[in-house]
Amino acid sequence: MATNTTYQTKPALFGPSLSNSDKVGYLLQPLEDPTGCQLVTTPFANWIALVKRGSCSVATKVRNMQQSGAVAVAIGDLELKSSWFTMYALGDTFDIEIPSIFLARNEYKSLLYLSELTDAPLMILLQRDQRMDWPLLDAMIIVFVSPSVMLVIIYIFRQLKQQMHRDGLTETTLASLVLWQFTTQEEYGAEACCAICLEDYFQGEMLRLLPCHHGYHAKCVDAWLLTKKGFRRKAFCNDNMFDKQGRSDWWENGTSNRRKEVFIVLVFQVREKSLYAS
Incomplete structure (x- = not known):
């Protein structure tokens, strides 16, 4: 009878x-002592001892079977609630020169049955499962590679953040933006105030008119434009500062622009706090 079945073991x-x-x-299970706790007669060459767990230590079983001519030892468990057991030995085991494996209850009984099914000896192959190396590899990846990846991500994030803070507008670009002299407050009503400092405009003050058609005190907005890259696209109107040129007409647009200006005030207040905090 020929069969090819794979059994899971634990070295x-x-x-x-x-x-x-x-x-x-x-x-083969030795008939003289199925537990392997004493020496037995060598049945034939290249035999692998199949012994039961218990009665003596696993190291004693392996030593006895080694002296009895076995090339390997398979120790099986007969307990009903059998679980995988890692075999270890106390003391020096340098004299043990043959490998040994552990079999759970079902695997042990199946192999014992096959070995006694015919008079011909049952040939088996003890082979290391290469898949057992993967858990160790996964653990090494988690322990060593993951922190390295996180450090690289943090480094890139910090570099991008620093670049955003230092890459503001150039002096040349700022000079190209329109400077407009404020005339009279009565002409513009409640909207005639700077959304950054919330102070009213006075006659003769220079206002910086941005391409998005919003104006502010030049002294208030210039420092921000020169230091903050993020201001190139303004959060409150999402307007790119390099998309448009020309004078603003937002002063004359009435109620809709008043609502927009209130929103501008809120955004600028938040941005001012972040500016001083940084």
Whole structure:
């Protein structure tokens, strides 16, 4: 009878591992002592001992089966609530030269049944599952790579933020914006005040007229324009300062512009606080 079935096992923490080469042999449970707690007669060459858990330590089982000629040991669990168990040994285990694996209840009973099904020995292949390396790789990525990526993102963000703060308008560009002399307050009514400092305009004051058709005290708005890159597109009207040229007519537009001017006041107050805070 030929069969090809894969069983999940768990290697011991002592003895050689299967990382470099696979191990091929014939699986057999020793009749003299199924627990492997004492030496048994070698049945044939290249045999792999299938023993039950209990009665002695796992290191003792492996040592006894090694001295009995086994090339590997598979230790099975018969408990009903069997779970995966990591086999370890206390003390020095440098004398153990064969690999050993742990089998849960279902895997152990299945292999025991197959080994006793016919008189011919059951050939098995002990092979390391390469997928077991992935959890370790994932852990290394989380521990080492993720913090590095976060540091790079933080660095880029800080650089962009610093660039936004230092890349304001140039002196040449600022000089190209219109300076307009205020005439009389009576002509413009309640709207004749600076939305930045909230002070009324007085006759003869120089106002900076932006391409978005809004005017402010030159002394109030020039410092902001020269230092803040974000002001190139004004938040309250979303108007690009380089899209339009010409004199403003916003002073003469009535109620709709009054509502807009109230919104401008709020935005500028928030921006002024951020300017002094920075």
